[in-house]
Amino acid sequence: MAAESQSFAAHGRLALGAPVAIIDIGSNSVRLVVYEHLSRSPTPIFNEKEMAGLGRGVASTGELANDAVEKALKALQRFRILWEAMDVRDVRVIATAAVRYARNGPAFIEQAEAICGRPIELISGDREAHLSALGVISGFAAPDGIVGDLGGGSLELIGVSGASIGSGVSVPLGGLALLDRSGGSLKAAEKIVRDELDHLPQVEAMKGRNFYAVGGTWRALAKLHQRQANYPLSVMHGYTVPARDVADFARMVERVDADILDQIEAVSSARRPLLAYGALVLDHLIKRGKPRVVVVSAQGVREGLLHEQLDPAERALDPLLCAAEDYNTLRSRDPAHAGDLIGFVDTFFASAGIEESPEERRLRHAACLLADIGWRAHPDYRGEQSLNVIAHAAFIGLDHPGRAYLSMAVFYRYAGLKEDGISLRLRELTGPRLLDRARILGGVMRVAFLLSAAMNGILPRMALGTTDKKVVLTVPRALNSLASDRVASRLKQLAKLLGKDASIAWRD
Numbered sequence: 001m002a003a004e005s006q007s008f009a010a011h012g013r014l015a016l017g018a019p020v021a022i023i024d025i026g027s028n029s030v031r032l033v034v035y036e037h038l039s040r041s042p043t044p045i046f047n048e049k050e051m052a053g054l055g056r057g058v059a060s061t062g063e064l065a066n067d068a069v070e071k072a073l074k075a076l077q078r079f080r081i082l083w084e085a086m087d088v089r090d091v092r093v094i095a096t097a098a099v100r101y102a103r104n105g106p107a108f109i110e111q112a113e114a115i116c117g118r119p120i121e122l123i124s125g126d127r128e129a130h131l132s133a134l135g136v137i138s139g140f141a142a143p144d145g146i147v148g149d150l151g152g153g154s155l156e157l158i159g160v161s162g163a164s165i166g167s168g169v170s171v172p173l174g175g176l177a178l179l180d181r182s183g184g185s186l187k188a189a190e191k192i193v194r195d196e197l198d199h200l201p202q203v204e205a206m207k208g209r210n211f212y213a214v215g216g217t218w219r220a221l222a223k224l225h226q227r228q229a230n231y232p233l234s235v236m237h238g239y240t241v242p243a244r245d246v247a248d249f250a251r252m253v254e255r256v257d258a259d260i261l262d263q264i265e266a267v268s269s270a271r272r273p274l275l276a277y278g279a280l281v282l283d284h285l286i287k288r289g290k291p292r293v294v295v296v297s298a299q300g301v302r303e304g305l306l307h308e309q310l311d312p313a314e315r316a317l318d319p320l321l322c323a324a325e326d327y328n329t330l331r332s333r334d335p336a337h338a339g340d341l342i343g344f345v346d347t348f349f350a351s352a353g354i355e356e357s358p359e360e361r362r363l364r365h366a367a368c369l370l371a372d373i374g375w376r377a378h379p380d381y382r383g384e385q386s387l388n389v390i391a392h393a394a395f396i397g398l399d400h401p402g403r404a405y406l407s408m409a410v411f412y413r414y415a416g417l418k419e420d421g422i423s424l425r426l427r428e429l430t431g432p433r434l435l436d437r438a439r440i441l442g443g444v445m446r447v448a449f450l451l452s453a454a455m456n457g458i459l460p461r462m463a464l465g466t467t468d469k470k471v472v473l474t475v476p477r478a479l480n481s482l483a484s485d486r487v488a489s490r491l492k493q494l495a496k497l498l499g500k501d502a503s504i505a506w507r508d
Helices: 066-085 097-101 105-116 125-139 175-181 186-197 216-228 243-255 272-289 301-309 319-331 337-352 358-369 379-391 400-415 424-430 432-452 477-482 485-497
Strands: 020-025 030-035 044-050 090-095 120-122 144-150 155-161 164-171 210-214 240-242 293-297 463-466 470-476 501-507
Touching (some): 020 066, 030 301, 044 066, 066 105, 090 301, 097 125, 125 144, 125 155, 125 293, 125 301, 210 216, 210 272, 216 293, 240 243, 243 293, 337 463, 400 424, 432 463, 432 485, 470 477, 470 485, 485 501
Parallel strands (some): 020 090, 090 120, 144 210, 210 293
Antiparallel strands (some): 020 030, 463 470
């Protein structure tokens, strides 16, 4: 049976559309990413790269090296076999700086198109900057600042404000290009960087705003920074650090041999020679532009390509809530229950007069959608497993304090209103206000799930609210047997968080 070819539906995937793929022929790597389907919150189901190094030597020779071309073409041959095995029909192929700068770039594209069986879009520097901006817009809630996308051959800088995109610029300061142009001298590279970046309007526009760092070399630096800081999360997207701290770290990376840096094993050996050059560019951008913070973005050109294919209504959707709805569909016992839970919790928070910003309400709704994803785990580990899944999920449109809040709210829902199992660093990342909100939400969900058994149709018949002195659960007499001693005990725990007593009331 295993040898037979058969068509089947993978139950761990959403049947909301056909998979789509993007081949990104970059100056440093050639990458294939296959996404589950085109959506506001795209989920990769396969992601592989080959460090072909097409941009190596282009600045000095003007040509793609033969060995790099051979490596890239072999990668494309392998990728075609893989995307055809996954039955991907919608495949976009793009090429960036190294190919557009090289004299033999057209010949390479001809060979690559023959292998891929598809046209290759050779994108300009302006287009690359625009797509990077779209990638950041797709990945953050109302971004505001300058996007910097550092590849192997070029650096793109462009402004974003909400869904608006400013003018962009592309300069040949990618890691491989800078290494080549400087002859391997960091001192010479520093002058090149200064001459290229000084007086660019995009750099001047950074002051006091966010700088969104896109690209593999900067993600590698961020990963190294996380490891050395013993940061409680390993997620790159949304990792935010004060600009001054990033500049200090970048200067340290410039000074020392990458192989002796603490935790350097977190960075692939192919990336290490470029770390100092990426750090040099970042250091100068911060020194000259004076941004407020550096925000790492895992979203860039590829996600920008996907985002521009969405219609305006889909672009306007909340990517976090879209992703949480996907998790709810895939992992909850009764996905319709989440809507009941959101309404039940909305009523309670309004009754209790708990002040919320729109962002806090949005996070609370996402937590309700994620509240039942751990039910298949052993009861003793549902809280811990849910915390780890949510804390490290590929969510976008979410900062790290918000990510910690979601994971802790669902942890409390399963494990009880205690701190055992949650690291002090994660609690510190959340902050006192969100930590209090997570605990209260966890308490409400503990009452709700015991009443409803995670099935829809029960919670709308009940109400949870407050008076000056009490938290009151109102139950119809027809369902009075659901208000068990365990429910009463959880209600008391919730009331204690608010400094109130607990009470159960009946209605016809």
